[in-house]
Amino acid sequence: MLYLFCVLYGSATAFVNLYISLAEMNRTLGINAELSYIDGGKVNGYSTKFPYRVDADLDHISFTWNAVGKGTLF
Numbered sequence: 001m002l003y004l005f006c007v008l009y010g011s012a013t014a015f016v017n018l019y020i021s022l023a024e025m026n027r028t029l030g031i032n033a034e035l036s037y038i039d040g041g042k043v044n045g046y047s048t049k050f051p052y053r054v055d056a057d058l059d060h061i062s063f064t065w066n067a068v069g070k071g072t073l074f
Contacts, residue, residue: 015041015068020052024062028054040068 019036026032029052037047054061 016065017068018063018065020061021064024064028058028061037063 016038017036017040018038019034020028022032022034025035035047035050035052036044038044052061
């Protein structure tokens with residue numbers, strides 16, 4: 001799925017943000033912060049190295065994305 005996202009992202013004409021929201025970080029790790037993986041179309045190298053360790057009883061993690069700027073995504 002990440003591969004598909006990267007392929008589609010490469011052909012997009014708008015900038016994309018991909019992050020784990022503050023509410024999701026609080027739910028999964030108990031941290032009051034947002035973890036941004038892609039911000040304004042640029043990969044955040046620091047966040048890709050962040051060890052996101054969660055409890056074994058969690059059944060999902062929600063990522064949030066949005067498009068920034070003018071233009072179409074397809």
